[in-house]
Amino acid sequence: MTDVLPGERRATLSAAKKSSRIPRLRELALLPALAVLLIIGAVVNESFLTASNLISILGASAALALVVLGESLVLISGKFDLSLESTVGIAPAVGALLVIPSGFGTEWPAFAGIAVILVVGAVIGVFNGFLIVKLKLNAFIVTLAMLIILRGLLVGATEGKTLFDMPEAFFTLATATFIGLPISVWLALILYGLVGFGLRYHRVGRSLYAIGGNREAARAAGINTDRISWLVFVVAGVLAALGGLVLTGYVGAINASQGDGMIFQVFAAAVIGGISLDGGRGTMFGALTGVLLLAVVENLLTLAQVPSFWTQAVFGGIILVSLMLARFTGGKPQT
Template identity: 75%
Template sequence: MLLRRARELALVPALLLLLLLGALVNDSFLTERNLISVLGSSAALAMVVLAESLVLITGKFDLSLESVVGIAPALGALLVLPVAQAGFGTEWPAALALLSILATGAVLGAFNGVLVVKFKLNAFIVTLAMLIVLRGLLVGATEGKTLFGLPESFYTLATSTFIGIPMSVWVAAGAFGAAGLMLKYHRWGRALYAIGGNPEAARAAGIRVERVMLGVFVAAGVLAALGGLMQTGYVGAINANQGQNMIFTVFAAAVIGGISLDGGKGTMFGALTGVLLLGVVQNLLTLAQVPSFWIQAIYGGIILVALMIARVTTGRAQD
């Protein structure tokens, strides 16, 4: 128990060490502007990590979340844009288009959940197929173009601030806080851990396993769609590659944050520190002008190290 707890808290001194290293490497690293930039650029990732963490705790996977990050806001944009700007020409009100983004995430999450929970299909294969399908739909719907000229409300989460910090950061922090309290104190949260630990025992204890797991997939889809909206506001546009390869970073953040790939273990605090750690690492590498492909290689190395640490701290083999 102490080893597992230490695994989650180990990222805190690691973060402090990276902050110290960054201050030594680059004078602008610890400036208020740069630190806020790190938080702002990590907000969308944080929402997807939160979504994936909830699914992982139940012992399942959802690889399609990176495609939801792209397709959900793109659909909202296409519904609100005129034909002249590559939209569908429906020109929906911005508020309705924003609701459609969250609805798209919920529908896609429900579809994944039905295939995995009701039809008993392998979650890894199902969501991998959905990742590919949704990526193709995104490219086809946008015709490979970048969507500009969106209503200001599409950018609000990233551009509006409260005490100098983007609203997207506050929303992500609030979502992690709410999820952490739910997992620790609410019966639904305890049910997630029980299902991830032993679904048959959870079912015998009276937990409606199928209903809870379906709800997790829906919630994950909504969170990923919201993360996609944050990403849209941060970038200022939507392109056909939005969210591509994001799932690797998501898994890296979740795993190094202590979320078990075997299910039933992990906390939101650990997942959040994983997000912050990768955000700081990426910022450091960017300031050092390290090419992006090396950043991906470093993320892969971080995952491998985290898996080895998990093997030691849990004391059991990983399937």
């Protein structure tokens, strides 16, 4: 057995400490980027830094933030869930159709419809978890198929029409305010804080990082990898359904394309926020700053009257730059 020289040991420890600081530096790097964008926005449009516009940015990004929270947990566990964007549409649609007179004819009370929305998200997560965790099917293919299936179910259930005349309770999260901010914003902040605390200090949170970093090693260490991985899909489904409810309140209706294409923004926010596509790395603070960065960019482009199709091009460019940054700072490519 070869002994490690003291100098080599110090160099190794120094390199390890340096590499452990890189993800945190990537997350904090978004803060000056946000500051720069705020300055640019103030120059481009004088109404950008007004309280009403900033609150509008936060309100508009609340639904995205909830879905990103769910996707980030799945990514940290080393898996993917593309179906979250369809859950954003189908979950609130089922709840609404059970409540409104023009729906399934059941006319359930509003609170029951809202409960069903969360249950639908959980059921989708349970089904995804069964196929991926128990049957060992590829997460990318399974959730892509679920995305298509759920999108078809949404179009079929709504008959391609927009759902209106929902109870006021369906809009409360997006329309009601507390200390000047929508309830949806406070909800997102609280959930990010709780999940971030749990990931850092709770046994399940630390186990999640271990599973994403090396699933077999985590299993050998006594971690119930299947149970935690399955739980993550359920939590992600519930968060996506909750995000769909918030989006419904923000828009004021549910259409057959609700959530369509949202997954691209979700991955963009997660990636630029430092969530590794390889699993085992990333924090909720980083994911939240990623959401805010995208929201500010979108609002800035809108105020600058840039055509909407350029927004997608900008988001795509942000993803590519973030992936290159992750490649050169993280030491290995993200696939």
